[in-house]
Amino acid sequence: MPIPQQVPGVDRSLLRDDVFRRLRDAIVDGTFEPGEQLRDAELAEWLGVSRTPVREALLRLGASGLVIAKPGRSTTVSTIDAKAVRDARDVVAAMHLLAVQGAAVDDAGIERMRDANRRFADALDAGDIPAAMDADEAFHRIPVAALGNTAIESVLDQFGPVVRRAERVRFIEHGRESLERHERLIALLAAGDTAGASNLTFDTWHTLVVDDGVPG
Known part of the structure:
Protein backbone atom coordinates (compact mmCIF):
# COMPACT_ATOMS: atom_id res chain seq x y z
CA MET A 1 0.00 0.00 0.00
CA PRO A 2 1.53 3.39 -0.95
CA ILE A 3 1.99 6.15 1.59
CA PRO A 4 -1.39 7.98 1.90
CA GLN A 5 -1.47 11.29 0.07
CA GLN A 6 -4.52 12.96 1.59
CA VAL A 7 -3.83 12.55 5.33
CA PRO A 8 -2.82 15.84 7.00
CA GLY A 9 0.60 15.90 8.63
CA VAL A 10 1.23 16.49 12.30
CA ASP A 11 2.41 19.87 13.54
CA ARG A 12 6.21 20.09 13.58
CA SER A 13 6.11 21.17 17.21
CA LEU A 14 4.49 17.97 18.39
CA LEU A 15 6.50 15.59 20.50
CA ARG A 16 8.04 12.32 19.38
CA ASP A 17 5.18 10.47 21.07
CA ASP A 18 2.75 11.92 18.53
CA VAL A 19 4.79 10.57 15.63
CA PHE A 20 4.97 7.21 17.35
CA ARG A 21 1.21 7.14 17.89
CA ARG A 22 0.46 8.06 14.27
CA LEU A 23 2.68 5.27 12.95
CA ARG A 24 1.45 2.78 15.53
CA ASP A 25 -2.18 3.50 14.69
CA ALA A 26 -1.51 3.22 10.96
CA ILE A 27 -0.16 -0.28 11.53
CA VAL A 28 -2.95 -1.32 13.89
CA ASP A 29 -5.75 -0.08 11.61
CA GLY A 30 -4.24 -1.70 8.52
CA THR A 31 -3.17 1.45 6.70
CA PHE A 32 0.27 -0.14 6.59
CA GLU A 33 -0.11 -3.82 5.87
CA PRO A 34 1.97 -6.78 7.11
CA GLY A 35 5.12 -7.11 5.05
CA GLU A 36 5.00 -3.52 3.81
CA GLN A 37 8.32 -1.72 3.77
CA LEU A 38 8.50 1.53 5.75
CA ARG A 39 10.98 4.14 4.57
CA ASP A 40 11.78 6.84 7.08
CA ALA A 41 12.13 9.56 4.44
CA GLU A 42 8.67 8.85 3.02
CA LEU A 43 7.12 8.65 6.48
CA ALA A 44 8.75 11.91 7.50
CA GLU A 45 7.34 13.63 4.41
CA TRP A 46 3.87 12.17 5.09
CA LEU A 47 3.86 13.40 8.69
CA GLY A 48 5.61 16.70 7.99
CA VAL A 49 8.47 16.09 10.43
CA SER A 50 12.17 15.39 10.26
CA ARG A 51 13.51 11.86 9.91
CA THR A 52 14.83 11.75 13.47
CA PRO A 53 11.48 11.31 15.32
CA VAL A 54 10.39 8.82 12.66
CA ARG A 55 13.51 6.72 13.22
CA GLU A 56 12.97 6.86 16.97
CA ALA A 57 9.33 5.84 16.54
CA LEU A 58 10.35 2.88 14.36
CA LEU A 59 12.73 1.72 17.08
CA ARG A 60 9.89 1.82 19.61
CA LEU A 61 7.60 -0.02 17.22
CA GLY A 62 10.29 -2.65 16.86
CA ALA A 63 10.38 -3.12 20.64
CA SER A 64 6.61 -3.70 20.56
CA GLY A 65 6.93 -6.22 17.74
CA LEU A 66 4.94 -4.18 15.22
CA VAL A 67 7.85 -3.74 12.81
CA ILE A 68 10.93 -5.75 11.96
CA ALA A 69 14.12 -3.79 11.37
CA LYS A 70 17.07 -5.21 9.47
CA PRO A 71 20.02 -2.88 10.13
CA GLY A 72 21.30 -1.28 6.98
CA ARG A 73 18.58 -2.87 4.89
CA SER A 74 14.91 -2.21 5.58
CA THR A 75 12.11 -1.87 8.11
CA THR A 76 8.90 -3.75 7.41
CA VAL A 77 5.56 -4.15 9.14
CA SER A 78 5.54 -7.47 10.97
CA THR A 79 3.04 -10.19 10.26
CA ILE A 80 0.47 -11.06 12.91
CA ASP A 81 2.34 -13.81 14.74
CA ASP A 87 1.90 -13.58 24.83
CA ALA A 88 0.82 -9.94 24.53
CA ARG A 89 -2.82 -10.83 25.23
CA ASP A 90 -1.90 -12.57 28.48
CA VAL A 91 0.13 -9.57 29.64
CA VAL A 92 -2.60 -7.11 28.65
CA ALA A 93 -5.24 -9.24 30.38
CA ALA A 94 -3.20 -9.28 33.58
CA MET A 95 -2.80 -5.49 33.53
CA HIS A 96 -6.52 -4.86 33.03
CA LEU A 97 -7.32 -7.40 35.74
CA LEU A 98 -5.07 -5.54 38.20
CA ALA A 99 -6.78 -2.27 37.27
CA VAL A 100 -10.28 -3.63 37.83
CA GLN A 101 -9.26 -5.26 41.11
CA GLY A 102 -7.58 -2.16 42.49
CA ALA A 103 -9.45 0.78 41.03
CA ALA A 104 -12.44 2.49 42.54
CA VAL A 105 -14.38 3.65 39.47
CA ASP A 106 -16.61 6.48 40.64
CA ASP A 107 -19.96 7.53 39.21
CA ALA A 108 -18.29 9.86 36.72
CA GLY A 109 -16.06 7.03 35.54
CA ILE A 110 -19.04 4.71 35.15
CA GLU A 111 -20.77 7.33 33.02
CA ARG A 112 -17.65 7.70 30.86
CA MET A 113 -17.67 3.94 30.35
CA ARG A 114 -21.32 4.09 29.29
CA ASP A 115 -20.52 6.90 26.88
CA ALA A 116 -17.58 4.97 25.41
CA ASN A 117 -19.79 1.92 24.97
CA ARG A 118 -22.44 4.00 23.19
CA ARG A 119 -19.75 5.24 20.81
CA PHE A 120 -18.61 1.65 20.37
CA ALA A 121 -22.16 0.58 19.46
CA ASP A 122 -22.60 3.50 17.04
CA ALA A 123 -19.31 2.65 15.33
CA LEU A 124 -20.32 -0.99 14.93
CA ASP A 125 -23.67 0.08 13.44
CA ALA A 126 -21.82 2.29 10.98
CA GLY A 127 -19.30 -0.41 10.13
CA ASP A 128 -16.52 1.93 11.27
CA ILE A 129 -14.02 -0.52 12.76
CA PRO A 130 -11.28 2.05 13.51
CA ALA A 131 -13.79 4.14 15.49
CA ALA A 132 -15.01 1.00 17.27
CA MET A 133 -11.44 0.16 18.25
CA ASP A 134 -10.88 3.69 19.55
CA ALA A 135 -14.04 3.52 21.64
CA ASP A 136 -13.14 0.08 22.96
CA GLU A 137 -9.68 1.33 23.95
CA ALA A 138 -11.21 4.32 25.72
CA PHE A 139 -13.66 2.05 27.54
CA HIS A 140 -11.01 -0.28 28.95
CA ARG A 141 -8.64 2.54 29.85
CA ILE A 142 -11.10 4.11 32.32
CA PRO A 143 -10.43 1.66 35.19
CA VAL A 144 -6.72 1.87 34.36
CA ALA A 145 -6.82 5.67 34.67
CA ALA A 146 -8.82 5.39 37.89
CA LEU A 147 -6.10 3.20 39.42
CA GLY A 148 -3.38 5.64 38.40
CA ASN A 149 -0.60 3.06 38.14
CA THR A 150 1.84 4.41 35.57
CA ALA A 151 3.68 1.08 35.34
CA ILE A 152 0.48 -0.63 34.17
CA GLU A 153 -0.12 2.17 31.67
CA SER A 154 3.41 1.78 30.30
CA VAL A 155 3.02 -1.97 29.84
CA LEU A 156 -0.30 -1.48 28.05
CA ASP A 157 1.24 1.14 25.76
CA GLN A 158 3.89 -1.38 24.72
CA PHE A 159 1.87 -4.56 24.30
CA GLY A 160 -1.66 -3.27 23.70
CA PRO A 161 -1.11 -2.47 20.01
CA VAL A 162 -0.03 -6.06 19.30
CA VAL A 163 -3.36 -7.27 20.67
CA ARG A 164 -5.30 -4.52 18.88
CA ARG A 165 -4.11 -5.71 15.47
CA ALA A 166 -5.67 -9.10 16.15
CA GLU A 167 -8.80 -7.57 17.69
CA ARG A 168 -9.44 -5.64 14.51
CA VAL A 169 -10.15 -8.94 12.78
CA ARG A 170 -12.48 -10.01 15.58
CA PHE A 171 -14.46 -6.75 15.75
CA ILE A 172 -15.41 -7.06 12.10
CA GLU A 173 -17.36 -10.27 12.81
CA HIS A 174 -17.95 -10.41 16.57
CA GLY A 175 -18.21 -6.82 17.76
CA ARG A 176 -21.66 -7.28 19.26
CA GLU A 177 -20.33 -9.84 21.71
CA SER A 178 -17.85 -7.27 23.02
CA LEU A 179 -20.66 -4.74 23.35
CA GLU A 180 -22.60 -7.08 25.61
CA ARG A 181 -19.56 -7.81 27.75
CA HIS A 182 -18.98 -4.08 28.14
CA GLU A 183 -22.52 -3.64 29.43
CA ARG A 184 -22.08 -6.43 31.95
CA LEU A 185 -18.78 -4.98 33.19
CA ILE A 186 -20.37 -1.57 33.69
CA ALA A 187 -23.17 -3.14 35.72
CA LEU A 188 -20.74 -5.10 37.92
CA LEU A 189 -18.51 -2.08 38.59
CA ALA A 190 -21.52 0.13 39.31
CA ALA A 191 -22.73 -2.47 41.85
CA GLY A 192 -19.32 -2.65 43.50
CA ASP A 193 -18.92 -6.32 42.57
CA THR A 194 -15.14 -6.39 42.24
CA ALA A 195 -14.94 -10.19 42.13
CA GLY A 196 -17.51 -10.43 39.35
CA ALA A 197 -15.87 -7.60 37.40
CA SER A 198 -12.47 -9.26 37.77
CA ASN A 199 -13.74 -12.60 36.49
CA LEU A 200 -15.44 -10.96 33.54
CA THR A 201 -12.33 -8.93 32.70
CA PHE A 202 -10.15 -12.04 32.67
CA ASP A 203 -12.65 -13.91 30.50
CA THR A 204 -13.11 -10.95 28.14
CA TRP A 205 -9.45 -10.66 27.18
CA HIS A 206 -9.09 -14.42 26.82
CA THR A 207 -11.96 -14.59 24.36
CA LEU A 208 -9.34 -13.46 21.85
CA VAL A 209 -8.34 -16.91 20.68
CA VAL A 210 -5.35 -16.94 18.37
CA ASP A 211 -4.16 -20.02 16.56
CA ASP A 212 -1.52 -20.37 13.91
CA GLY A 213 -3.93 -19.13 11.27
CA VAL A 214 -6.12 -16.08 11.43
CA PRO A 215 -7.06 -14.61 14.85
CA GLY A 216 -10.63 -15.36 15.85
Missing part, protein backbone atom coordinates in the same frame (compact mmCIF):
# COMPACT_ATOMS: atom_id res chain seq x y z
CA ALA A 82 0.08 -16.11 16.76
CA LYS A 83 2.49 -16.69 19.64
CA ALA A 84 3.38 -13.02 19.92
CA VAL A 85 -0.31 -12.11 20.08
CA ARG A 86 -1.02 -14.77 22.71
Whole structure:
Protein backbone atom coordinates (compact mmCIF):
# COMPACT_ATOMS: atom_id res chain seq x y z
CA MET A 1 0.00 0.00 0.00
CA PRO A 2 1.53 3.39 -0.95
CA ILE A 3 1.99 6.15 1.59
CA PRO A 4 -1.39 7.98 1.90
CA GLN A 5 -1.47 11.29 0.07
CA GLN A 6 -4.52 12.96 1.59
CA VAL A 7 -3.83 12.55 5.33
CA PRO A 8 -2.82 15.84 7.00
CA GLY A 9 0.60 15.90 8.63
CA VAL A 10 1.23 16.49 12.30
CA ASP A 11 2.41 19.87 13.54
CA ARG A 12 6.21 20.09 13.58
CA SER A 13 6.11 21.17 17.21
CA LEU A 14 4.49 17.97 18.39
CA LEU A 15 6.50 15.59 20.50
CA ARG A 16 8.04 12.32 19.38
CA ASP A 17 5.18 10.47 21.07
CA ASP A 18 2.75 11.92 18.53
CA VAL A 19 4.79 10.57 15.63
CA PHE A 20 4.97 7.21 17.35
CA ARG A 21 1.21 7.14 17.89
CA ARG A 22 0.46 8.06 14.27
CA LEU A 23 2.68 5.27 12.95
CA ARG A 24 1.45 2.78 15.53
CA ASP A 25 -2.18 3.50 14.69
CA ALA A 26 -1.51 3.22 10.96
CA ILE A 27 -0.16 -0.28 11.53
CA VAL A 28 -2.95 -1.32 13.89
CA ASP A 29 -5.75 -0.08 11.61
CA GLY A 30 -4.24 -1.70 8.52
CA THR A 31 -3.17 1.45 6.70
CA PHE A 32 0.27 -0.14 6.59
CA GLU A 33 -0.11 -3.82 5.87
CA PRO A 34 1.97 -6.78 7.11
CA GLY A 35 5.12 -7.11 5.05
CA GLU A 36 5.00 -3.52 3.81
CA GLN A 37 8.32 -1.72 3.77
CA LEU A 38 8.50 1.53 5.75
CA ARG A 39 10.98 4.14 4.57
CA ASP A 40 11.78 6.84 7.08
CA ALA A 41 12.13 9.56 4.44
CA GLU A 42 8.67 8.85 3.02
CA LEU A 43 7.12 8.65 6.48
CA ALA A 44 8.75 11.91 7.50
CA GLU A 45 7.34 13.63 4.41
CA TRP A 46 3.87 12.17 5.09
CA LEU A 47 3.86 13.40 8.69
CA GLY A 48 5.61 16.70 7.99
CA VAL A 49 8.47 16.09 10.43
CA SER A 50 12.17 15.39 10.26
CA ARG A 51 13.51 11.86 9.91
CA THR A 52 14.83 11.75 13.47
CA PRO A 53 11.48 11.31 15.32
CA VAL A 54 10.39 8.82 12.66
CA ARG A 55 13.51 6.72 13.22
CA GLU A 56 12.97 6.86 16.97
CA ALA A 57 9.33 5.84 16.54
CA LEU A 58 10.35 2.88 14.36
CA LEU A 59 12.73 1.72 17.08
CA ARG A 60 9.89 1.82 19.61
CA LEU A 61 7.60 -0.02 17.22
CA GLY A 62 10.29 -2.65 16.86
CA ALA A 63 10.38 -3.12 20.64
CA SER A 64 6.61 -3.70 20.56
CA GLY A 65 6.93 -6.22 17.74
CA LEU A 66 4.94 -4.18 15.22
CA VAL A 67 7.85 -3.74 12.81
CA ILE A 68 10.93 -5.75 11.96
CA ALA A 69 14.12 -3.79 11.37
CA LYS A 70 17.07 -5.21 9.47
CA PRO A 71 20.02 -2.88 10.13
CA GLY A 72 21.30 -1.28 6.98
CA ARG A 73 18.58 -2.87 4.89
CA SER A 74 14.91 -2.21 5.58
CA THR A 75 12.11 -1.87 8.11
CA THR A 76 8.90 -3.75 7.41
CA VAL A 77 5.56 -4.15 9.14
CA SER A 78 5.54 -7.47 10.97
CA THR A 79 3.04 -10.19 10.26
CA ILE A 80 0.47 -11.06 12.91
CA ASP A 81 2.34 -13.81 14.74
CA ALA A 82 0.08 -16.11 16.76
CA LYS A 83 2.49 -16.69 19.64
CA ALA A 84 3.38 -13.02 19.92
CA VAL A 85 -0.31 -12.11 20.08
CA ARG A 86 -1.02 -14.77 22.71
CA ASP A 87 1.90 -13.58 24.83
CA ALA A 88 0.82 -9.94 24.53
CA ARG A 89 -2.82 -10.83 25.23
CA ASP A 90 -1.90 -12.57 28.48
CA VAL A 91 0.13 -9.57 29.64
CA VAL A 92 -2.60 -7.11 28.65
CA ALA A 93 -5.24 -9.24 30.38
CA ALA A 94 -3.20 -9.28 33.58
CA MET A 95 -2.80 -5.49 33.53
CA HIS A 96 -6.52 -4.86 33.03
CA LEU A 97 -7.32 -7.40 35.74
CA LEU A 98 -5.07 -5.54 38.20
CA ALA A 99 -6.78 -2.27 37.27
CA VAL A 100 -10.28 -3.63 37.83
CA GLN A 101 -9.26 -5.26 41.11
CA GLY A 102 -7.58 -2.16 42.49
CA ALA A 103 -9.45 0.78 41.03
CA ALA A 104 -12.44 2.49 42.54
CA VAL A 105 -14.38 3.65 39.47
CA ASP A 106 -16.61 6.48 40.64
CA ASP A 107 -19.96 7.53 39.21
CA ALA A 108 -18.29 9.86 36.72
CA GLY A 109 -16.06 7.03 35.54
CA ILE A 110 -19.04 4.71 35.15
CA GLU A 111 -20.77 7.33 33.02
CA ARG A 112 -17.65 7.70 30.86
CA MET A 113 -17.67 3.94 30.35
CA ARG A 114 -21.32 4.09 29.29
CA ASP A 115 -20.52 6.90 26.88
CA ALA A 116 -17.58 4.97 25.41
CA ASN A 117 -19.79 1.92 24.97
CA ARG A 118 -22.44 4.00 23.19
CA ARG A 119 -19.75 5.24 20.81
CA PHE A 120 -18.61 1.65 20.37
CA ALA A 121 -22.16 0.58 19.46
CA ASP A 122 -22.60 3.50 17.04
CA ALA A 123 -19.31 2.65 15.33
CA LEU A 124 -20.32 -0.99 14.93
CA ASP A 125 -23.67 0.08 13.44
CA ALA A 126 -21.82 2.29 10.98
CA GLY A 127 -19.30 -0.41 10.13
CA ASP A 128 -16.52 1.93 11.27
CA ILE A 129 -14.02 -0.52 12.76
CA PRO A 130 -11.28 2.05 13.51
CA ALA A 131 -13.79 4.14 15.49
CA ALA A 132 -15.01 1.00 17.27
CA MET A 133 -11.44 0.16 18.25
CA ASP A 134 -10.88 3.69 19.55
CA ALA A 135 -14.04 3.52 21.64
CA ASP A 136 -13.14 0.08 22.96
CA GLU A 137 -9.68 1.33 23.95
CA ALA A 138 -11.21 4.32 25.72
CA PHE A 139 -13.66 2.05 27.54
CA HIS A 140 -11.01 -0.28 28.95
CA ARG A 141 -8.64 2.54 29.85
CA ILE A 142 -11.10 4.11 32.32
CA PRO A 143 -10.43 1.66 35.19
CA VAL A 144 -6.72 1.87 34.36
CA ALA A 145 -6.82 5.67 34.67
CA ALA A 146 -8.82 5.39 37.89
CA LEU A 147 -6.10 3.20 39.42
CA GLY A 148 -3.38 5.64 38.40
CA ASN A 149 -0.60 3.06 38.14
CA THR A 150 1.84 4.41 35.57
CA ALA A 151 3.68 1.08 35.34
CA ILE A 152 0.48 -0.63 34.17
CA GLU A 153 -0.12 2.17 31.67
CA SER A 154 3.41 1.78 30.30
CA VAL A 155 3.02 -1.97 29.84
CA LEU A 156 -0.30 -1.48 28.05
CA ASP A 157 1.24 1.14 25.76
CA GLN A 158 3.89 -1.38 24.72
CA PHE A 159 1.87 -4.56 24.30
CA GLY A 160 -1.66 -3.27 23.70
CA PRO A 161 -1.11 -2.47 20.01
CA VAL A 162 -0.03 -6.06 19.30
CA VAL A 163 -3.36 -7.27 20.67
CA ARG A 164 -5.30 -4.52 18.88
CA ARG A 165 -4.11 -5.71 15.47
CA ALA A 166 -5.67 -9.10 16.15
CA GLU A 167 -8.80 -7.57 17.69
CA ARG A 168 -9.44 -5.64 14.51
CA VAL A 169 -10.15 -8.94 12.78
CA ARG A 170 -12.48 -10.01 15.58
CA PHE A 171 -14.46 -6.75 15.75
CA ILE A 172 -15.41 -7.06 12.10
CA GLU A 173 -17.36 -10.27 12.81
CA HIS A 174 -17.95 -10.41 16.57
CA GLY A 175 -18.21 -6.82 17.76
CA ARG A 176 -21.66 -7.28 19.26
CA GLU A 177 -20.33 -9.84 21.71
CA SER A 178 -17.85 -7.27 23.02
CA LEU A 179 -20.66 -4.74 23.35
CA GLU A 180 -22.60 -7.08 25.61
CA ARG A 181 -19.56 -7.81 27.75
CA HIS A 182 -18.98 -4.08 28.14
CA GLU A 183 -22.52 -3.64 29.43
CA ARG A 184 -22.08 -6.43 31.95
CA LEU A 185 -18.78 -4.98 33.19
CA ILE A 186 -20.37 -1.57 33.69
CA ALA A 187 -23.17 -3.14 35.72
CA LEU A 188 -20.74 -5.10 37.92
CA LEU A 189 -18.51 -2.08 38.59
CA ALA A 190 -21.52 0.13 39.31
CA ALA A 191 -22.73 -2.47 41.85
CA GLY A 192 -19.32 -2.65 43.50
CA ASP A 193 -18.92 -6.32 42.57
CA THR A 194 -15.14 -6.39 42.24
CA ALA A 195 -14.94 -10.19 42.13
CA GLY A 196 -17.51 -10.43 39.35
CA ALA A 197 -15.87 -7.60 37.40
CA SER A 198 -12.47 -9.26 37.77
CA ASN A 199 -13.74 -12.60 36.49
CA LEU A 200 -15.44 -10.96 33.54
CA THR A 201 -12.33 -8.93 32.70
CA PHE A 202 -10.15 -12.04 32.67
CA ASP A 203 -12.65 -13.91 30.50
CA THR A 204 -13.11 -10.95 28.14
CA TRP A 205 -9.45 -10.66 27.18
CA HIS A 206 -9.09 -14.42 26.82
CA THR A 207 -11.96 -14.59 24.36
CA LEU A 208 -9.34 -13.46 21.85
CA VAL A 209 -8.34 -16.91 20.68
CA VAL A 210 -5.35 -16.94 18.37
CA ASP A 211 -4.16 -20.02 16.56
CA ASP A 212 -1.52 -20.37 13.91
CA GLY A 213 -3.93 -19.13 11.27
CA VAL A 214 -6.12 -16.08 11.43
CA PRO A 215 -7.06 -14.61 14.85
CA GLY A 216 -10.63 -15.36 15.85
